[in-house]
Amino acid sequence: MPSVDIIVPVYNEQDVLSVFQQRITEVMSQLDIDWRVLFVDDGSRDDSLQQMQELQAIDGRFGYLSLSRNFGKEHALTAGLDHADGDAVIVIDVDLQDPPELIPDLIAAWHEGYDVVYATRKQRQGETWAKKTTANWFYRILNTMSDTRIPKDTGDFRLMSKKAYRAVGQLRERNRFMKGLFAWVGYKQKQIFFEREPRAAGETKWNYNKLWRFAIDGITSFSYLPLRFATWIGMMVATFAFIYGLVIIVKTLILGADVPGYPSLMVVILFLGGIQLTALGIIGEYLGRMFNETKQRPLYLVDDYQPPGFDK
Numbered sequence: 001m002p003s004v005d006i007i008v009p010v011y012n013e014q015d016v017l018s019v020f021q022q023r024i025t026e027v028m029s030q031l032d033i034d035w036r037v038l039f040v041d042d043g044s045r046d047d048s049l050q051q052m053q054e055l056q057a058i059d060g061r062f063g064y065l066s067l068s069r070n071f072g073k074e075h076a077l078t079a080g081l082d083h084a085d086g087d088a089v090i091v092i093d094v095d096l097q098d099p100p101e102l103i104p105d106l107i108a109a110w111h112e113g114y115d116v117v118y119a120t121r122k123q124r125q126g127e128t129w130a131k132k133t134t135a136n137w138f139y140r141i142l143n144t145m146s147d148t149r150i151p152k153d154t155g156d157f158r159l160m161s162k163k164a165y166r167a168v169g170q171l172r173e174r175n176r177f178m179k180g181l182f183a184w185v186g187y188k189q190k191q192i193f194f195e196r197e198p199r200a201a202g203e204t205k206w207n208y209n210k211l212w213r214f215a216i217d218g219i220t221s222f223s224y225l226p227l228r229f230a231t232w233i234g235m236m237v238a239t240f241a242f243i244y245g246l247v248i249i250v251k252t253l254i255l256g257a258d259v260p261g262y263p264s265l266m267v268v269i270l271f272l273g274g275i276q277l278t279a280l281g282i283i284g285e286y287l288g289r290m291f292n293e294t295k296q297r298p299l300y301l302v303d304d305y306q307p308p309g310f311d312k
Contacts, residue, residue: 002088009073011073014047033107039052041064042075061309068303078300088160115161117158120153174297
């Protein structure tokens with residue numbers, strides 16, 4: 001039978017692990033397929049790791065990979081994919097906002113010959129209007145700037161064939177934006193729609209500060225358009241300044257010297273200073289990412305690994 005590894009990143013999710021285990025087992029047991037679950041503990045500070053150990057003692061199909069500290073979800077996903085060996089993998093969040101009941105549809109599309117089957121949210125229940133709006137803007141801006149089309153309203157919930165997830169595993173950049181990497185590898189892809197549910201338990205770990213940094217990582221990882229934008233703004237300002245300078249020279253030669261106004265002078269100085277600082281900030285974002293790449297540190301460190309098996 002074909003085999004599927006289910007990769008589940010976990011960070012402080014002790015309230016929902018047992019519920020996830022029950023629902024995933026109920027869904028997968030109905031399928032004629034070998035399956036196993038690998039929890040990736042991303043440095044949890046609660047009892048998540050202890051619960052993973054207890055779940056594995058009950059059912060050997062559930063294993064865990066414990067990282068040495070919190071490296072972030074993108075790196076935890078990478079660790080899970082690096083340790084997968086099934087004919088396909090399914091990436092799913094443990095909070096059950098992505099329903100395990102959709103997995104049979106993902107597997108059915110895989111059997112049809114698709115290498116990547118991703119789940120797109122029709123509705124985002126349990127999220128604020130501000131978060132929905134900013135997410136919509138983010139995908140629009142990113143797809144406008146990037147040459148790689150990243151599906152809108154699509155998270156990490158997806159199935160990938162071994163060919164696809166091994167290709168993702170070859171991409172070892174330090175500033176990781178997994179949604180973009182999943183899209184970049186290409187292959188034959190299919191979209192499946194679903195309605196996202198509220199969290200089954202616990203609280204989200206994504207505040208607006210983390211979401212902002214996540215958005216910056218996504219844009220800078222898949223587009224250098226901000227650098228061009230800074231160049232365009234600089235050229236426009238320089239052109240305007242050159243034309244304005246000619247006007248002042250001609251005006252002075254014809255009408256004589258003119259006393260400049262202090263307020264207008266301060267506005268011009270502050271405007272140019274703001275443009276320069278913005279350009280330096282954009283360059284700094286890219287330079288910082290280049291600095292991280294040159295250090296060549298490992299993406300993650302493993303503290304403990306107990307692999308799952310296909311048999312109870």
